[in-house]
Amino acid sequence: MASAFATAVSGSPAAAASGADVLPRAVAGVRFPTSELARKTAQFVRSVSSGTLFNHVMRTYLFGSLLCDRRGVPYDSELAFVASALHDLGLVEAYRTPAERFEVDGADAAQRFLREQRMPADRAAVVWDAIALHTNAGIATRKRPEIAMVSVGSGADFSGNGLQRIPSDTLEEILAAFPREGFKQDAIATILSLCRTKPMSVLMHPFAEVGRRHIPEFPVPTVEDLLLAAPFEE
CATH class of the missing domain: 1.10.3210 (Hypothetical protein af1432)
Incomplete structure (x- = not known):
């Protein structure tokens, strides 16, 4: 086939x-x-x-x-x-x-x-x-x-x-x-589609900024969140 x-x-x-x-x-x-x-x-x-x-x-x-x-x-x-x-x-x-x-x-x-x-x-x-x-x-x-x-x-x-x-x-x-x-709006819609359907794929990615702006309670942590969550006593 x-x-x-x-x-x-x-x-x-x-x-x-x-x-x-x-x-x-x-x-x-x-x-x-x-x-x-x-x-x-x-x-x-x-x-x-x-x-x-x-x-x-x-x-x-x-x-x-x-x-x-x-x-x-x-x-x-x-x-x-x-x-x-x-x-x-x-x-x-x-x-x-x-x-x-x-x-x-x-x-x-x-x-x-x-x-x-x-x-x-x-x-x-x-x-x-x-x-x-x-x-x-x-x-x-x-x-x-x-x-x-x-x-x-x-x-x-x-x-x-x-x-x-x-x-x-x-x-x-x-x-x-x-x-x-209409490339700009098409691109934003596509970015948001990625953020909604597979949010962790935009971890530490510029697209995450779009998700945080447009999607309530966007679940992807920031770089700061990752750093502070590291399992070390300081």
Whole structure:
């Protein structure tokens, strides 16, 4: 029986509707890779994601690429695209586990997909790291460029960090190609969904701040709570 990943890429109505032209050739001077793996990755992500989430991961690749290009940093475009496109799979309900952080869920789901696409294990390992580390810029930006790009690109789209280095007409072209479509409120709703359904997955995670603000009696302890609860006599 075909796996869920294989079905999503080649056999589902959603994937078929997306077609081979799910992506333009280039946006704002950034070319999308045209390999079979890149094409299947785009089709897969489009088939399992909301339009809002799909546009976010595409903007992640574009912003990450532009910010690296401006610094003259060389990178593997296929690897960077695949990691960017797959980086938020852990937010898709079908790939959520009961307890893991969403970054780990996404990294594991991406690795399963890439294994079925026969991506070499060393390259798939880079994608795993890029996804697992993307919310921790302090670590990700010290790693190889493709890992840093996912963190930098997603951070630019999430909070605007680094956008001042992108010309306004370039930004407008990206937003026209991949509109935000209520991304802010969609992201907050998704974060709250994680906080409600598996609260301990956001322990010591920035998402816990959203849970504490919006959910009465949010059960996740703070770092201070953990420290004071340590079983030592002092």
